[in-house]
Amino acid sequence: MSRRKLHDRIKLKHVETQHGEQFNNLLRYVFQVTNRDLQTFGWENREIAQSKLPILKHADVLGWFDGDKLISQLAVYPFQVNIYGHIYDMGGLTGVGTYPEYANLGLMNKLMLHALSNMRDRKQSISYLFPYSIPYYRRKGWEIISDKISFEVPDTQLPKLKNVPGHVERVSNEHQDIKTIYGQFALLHHGAMLRNELAWEEYLRWDLDDMTAAIYYDNNDQPMGYLLYWIAEEIFTIKEMVYITEEARTGLWNFISAHFSMITLVKGDIYKDEPLSFILDDGDIKETIAPYYMARIVDATLFIEQYPFQPQEKESVLIFNLHDPMLEWNQGTFTLTVDKSGKGYLKEGGARPSVTIDISTLTTMLMGYKRPTYLARIGRMKSDAESVQLLEQLISREHPYFSDYF
Template structure:
């Protein structure tokens, strides 16, 4: 293999490589024909469905001659970070055939990918980790959680009066899309979904069996929805979103109206909101797992665009990054006379020391500065920590997509 590496080259993966692209994905992630069938795909349909990935994304691979042996894809996405919309590089489709593993191919491929994101002005990247330690070594860190819950029929909230009503609609109804768009623009971390993002959101679901229950307020405006299906006396919630508490109550009224049909409600939650606290009988089964990871691609540009909560005292970060050399060094942050953030390479103000992983999870508000200092992921004195706590928004990330 050492000798063979000189014969390998990195180049774009294009539509002519569609079959090889899909073969590598299915091999690495062990996707079976049965799983494909259960998701509602007919033979060959999944492969055709992945065609837009190659047409609308940046896909890069290692080739041995004409054979694709290692690859990654970068989706062109947009996300809401504390009210500011950022271009985001969604990293997915990462895989190498086992006979080529252990020789640093993916390390080099990710470096090329980060350079590509930087060219695209994607100052932040998200990914779903199949190995958290693997991606931590490459600069990503956990940014969101996936919670699941199981509520018995006897624990469902009692019906409460609201001014609106729920309608059952197709999952691709215009009001479903519109409601999510409004929600995403109000919730930190969320994907601003385009057509490809919606396709990926439903990729492994049998869409024909899914239903949308949309809540309309007294002005007939959609202000929330629940995406669900019912099977074996279980009301399954894929996702529930709402723009206000009236919509939340109305959606739970709708779920509770299925009381005679179901024994359990099993659902997903993508933000650390305590479902149990909202129930009269909160003794429910809940699980929590890390979900998506993020990494800042270009620290200077990210800091310049980052919506700090308020003007603060000047500080500087002494940063290390295992792959993006442009992120290694000192980043001084201060506010000019107009209150605009400026970034310099000078060590202004108090000193903060950390790696790119820690900086990312802190600025994404998944973990607070004081906690990161407590577990010795962040080095800073008390004054610097107090400043960070004041200027970094509190909102925790919401992210329910998958790619």
């Protein structure tokens, strides 16, 4: 059959719960998840199908069908993130895949256009994703907005015990205090996910059954931090360490160090620009940094209306040309007006733009991952010096934190 006839035959539809098995099979094929992998994590096929039902019920899942066969798909999760203290509705893009025999038909590009249009309709002005190919998603308008710093601390370099007024308790992984602590933490950290039930389910989906939780309580018995971890082959692996206070951080590291006789190494990840080496007594440890999550602004006008710019002594005006490789509503010349309180407004049009920028660069700049001066210097943004300086003044200096995975 010719590719033209094939293209005419396939149809774009929503993926429903009755398509759950096909949804899972396509994911497993594209991401090369074998039965042996599933057995390693204690999952059976039936359990996977059941676990995906909430996604198909609550997410926007789109797919191309060849007859009754699902051949290409993506899912958008309804999430929220904290951007400089303001809560944004975010579309979490995941489950992206196409069977190879249907490649090069432009199916995924059309799925993404539909998904982004739906996000705009739902007022999800920003989208996050984990990139399996950074170049591919950059071509679609996403850009890196967060890093992951992986560390290894030998047992001989663990922090010395320090006195703290609180205590640590080991608890169930499903203890309510864990969600309470994380909820407070997310509101304090720019870029962080506000985890709903679907987000928690995705975050913990593939973890080992023997993962353990430990909570630090202060001297008033208030939960102030937690660890999710497991120990295997004398390695203490930290899934997540979250703390509201430095006291809680110290208390949790005291708890880790108390395992000195049981372990030879502690491994974990940090998702903020705060290397662990600086705060250890012996900071000569192995740390590696890698890009983690990407984001893209879906609707520039709505995003700017929600965005908290830095207050200024007078109203600021910036005219710029914006390019978006996929979305026509983000294309053209725009005038940005920011009042003295930091409230921004974006409208189409304007004479003599002083900045030319694409949507991916605008995203990473407004998210605080890279500064305007740097982006102009490397050629990602064309701008005069005055406009760069204005952007430096308007955009807060805080590196995004994002530790989730979906």
